[in-house]
Amino acid sequence: MKISIAKRLALMFALAVLLIMSISATLLRSSLKQSLDEQMQNELVLRHSVLDPVLAKYDSPTFWVGLRQKLDGLTPADERVRYWILVDNPAFSYGGPMPDGQDWSKRADGLFSLQLPGRERECPMMVLLKTIPAMGNRPELRFIVGLDSTPFRKTLNHFTKILILTSALGIGLVALLGYWIARFGLGPVRRLSRQANSLPPGDSKQRLDTEALPAELQELAVSFNGALARQETAWCQLEGFNANVAHELRTPLTNLIGQTQVALAHGRDVGELQDLLQSNLEELERMGGIVNDMLFLAGAESGQRATELSDVSLYEEASKTVEYLEPVLHDKQLSVEIHGDMRVCIDRRLFHRSLANLIQNAARYAVPTSIITVSLVSHGMQVEVSVSNAGEPIDTVHLERLFERFYRADAARARSDAHHGLGLSIVRAVASMHGGRVFAHSENGFNTFGFSLMNQAAP
Numbered sequence: 502m503k504i505s506i507a508k509r510l511a512l513m514f515a516l517a518v519l520l521i522m523s524i525s526a527t528l529l530r531s532s533l534k535q536s537l538d539e540q541m542q543n544e545l546v547l548r549h550s551v552l553d554p555v556l557a558k559y560d561s562p563t564f565w566v567g568l569r570q571k572l573d574g575l576t577p578a579d580e581r582v583r584y585w586i587l588v589d590n591p592a593f594s595y596g597g598p599m600p601d602g603q604d605w606s607k608r609a610d611g612l613f614s615l616q617l618p619g620r621e622r623e624c625p626m627m628v629l630l631k632t633i634p635a636m637g638n639r640p641e642l643r644f645i646v647g648l649d650s651t652p653f654r655k656t657l658n659h660f661t662k663i664l665i666l667t668s669a670l671g672i673g674l675v676a677l678l679g680y681w682i683a684r685f686g687l688g689p690v691r692r693l694s695r696q697a698n699s700l701p702p703g704d705s706k707q708r709l710d711t712e713a714l715p716a717e718l719q720e721l722a723v724s725f726n727g728a729l730a731r732q733e734t735a736w737c738q739l740e741g742f743n744a745n746v747a748h749e750l751r752t753p754l755t756n757l758i759g760q761t762q763v764a765l766a767h768g769r770d771v772g773e774l775q776d777l778l779q780s781n782l783e784e785l786e787r788m789g790g791i792v793n794d795m796l797f798l799a800g801a802e803s804g805q806r807a808t809e810l811s812d813v814s815l816y817e818e819a820s821k822t823v824e825y826l827e828p829v830l831h832d833k834q835l836s837v838e839i840h841g842d843m844r845v846c847i848d849r850r851l852f853h854r855s856l857a858n859l860i861q862n863a864a865r866y867a868v869p870t871s872i873i874t875v876s877l878v879s880h881g882m883q884v885e886v887s888v889s890n891a892g893e894p895i896d897t898v899h900l901e902r903l904f905e906r907f908y909r910a911d912a913a914r915a916r917s918d919a920h921h922g923l924g925l926s927i928v929r930a931v932a933s934m935h936g937g938r939v940f941a942h943s944e945n946g947f948n949t950f951g952f953s954l955m956n957q958a959a960p
């Protein structure tokens with residue numbers, strides 16, 4: 502069962518108040534108990550202070566007769582206060598029976614809590630014992646004044662009940678108020694959710710209004726708007742991408758249709774038809790190439806990882822790629838230098854494909870007779886592969902977008918038949934399939950494009 506935030510907060514407030522009330526009620530109760538005990542003690546001390554000197558002063562049994570009457574008079578009918586004089590000589594004793602086996606030496610201050618026989622169900626008596634030294638004919642006495650603790654206990658119990666009641670009432674009120682406050686406080690969340698629900702479908706430009714929101718929700722709304730902006734970008738890219746695919750396929754298709762129509766309209770001999778079929782095959786292969794690249798990119802974007810891994814020397818693999826591209830380099834009399842080497846576990850087929858794309862680009866844009874540099878640098882579990890060539894500087898606006906599909910910086914050559922603007926996106930896909938990333942910079946007359954790969958070897 503899902504509990505709403507308002508209910509959850511109300512419950513937490515109630516629990517907090519329960520804790521606070523329990524602690525303060527316990528403290529209050531124990532402080533009241535202590536002051537009631539002190540009060541009883543003071544009363545006992547007061548009575549002793551009046552009677553002790555009288556008892557100490559006289560030793561005649563005749564005086565004791567009068568004293569007994571006086572003590573009887575001081576004992577109220579409800580026996581809330583009692584007196585005992587404990588002594589072996591009955592001429593000097595007073596009061597009823599005391600519990601057997603009471604050890605009066607147990608407490609030095611003479612304070613005891615006694616459950617008297619016949620009062621089992623009631624509260625105990627608090628008694629204070631003082632020893633009156635022997636004098637003349639009179640032996641040593643133990644004079645005890647007792648005070649019934651029932652009224653004090655009743656006061657304490659009554660106070661405890663009131664404390665429990667007020668605490669329960671307080672907790673209930675706080676829970677109710679807490680619920681109301683939380684609901685009121687969560688108003689902006691509800692408004693935000695209504696706003697998000699009312700965003701019209703199909704309008705990717707719509708954003709949440711963050712101005713009127715409290716600080717805590719502003720962050721959430723800004724993140725949500727960020728997600729919307731990313732969706733919009735993705736949506737625009739997808740739309741642009743569809744247009745690009747259509748455009749890239751339209752040119753070879755138009756060529757194929759045109760050439761086939763011309764061939765059908767005029768009679769052609771076998772040789773001419775063979776030439777036509779050969780040229781059509783090239784167009785078809787190019788179209789097939791685009792479709793295959795698209796499928797490869799789609800696979801990488803859906804999170805496909807490199808699987809055909811082998812432990813290789815990057816220098817050796819890069820040399821093989823350069824060797825394979827020798828004809829491309831030869832045209833502009835370019836040479837390639839490879840720096841660095843390390844052994845890594847990667848998909849070599851994908852590595853060749855990426856590096857070949859970068860070297861082909863470099864060869865296309867390099868100054869004739871210049872040197873193309875391939876650098877292999879290791880950073881812990883990562884290796885960085887970069888290809889650098891001397892060439893025209895690339896504007897930063899383009900640099901950031903060159904790895905996008907079909908994006909080309911040079912508009913003049915943009916729609917060339919041979920190049921579709923997919924090479925760098927494939928480099929990016931290969932990097933992501935190896936847990937790496939791509940980078941590009943253009944400085945001091947050199948343009949550098951590269952990618953990183955995570956060494957896929959098990960740690």
Ligand SMILES: Nc1ncnc2c1ncn2[C@@H]1O[C@H](COP(=O)(O)OP(=O)(O)OP(=O)(O)O)[C@@H](O)[C@H]1O
Nearest residue numbers: 862863866903909910911920921922923924925948
């Ligand atoms: N070394 C480089 N120097 C200058 N510009 C470059 C370099 N490499 C890439 N570019 C720019 O980046 C664009 C995209 O490159 P990418 O490899 O993705 O596509 P392409 O080479 O045009 O086509 P494809 O690789 O599909 O044959 C190029 O069109 C070019 O404008």
Ligand SMILES: [Mg+2]
Nearest residue numbers: 858862924925
């Ligand atoms: Mg390319």
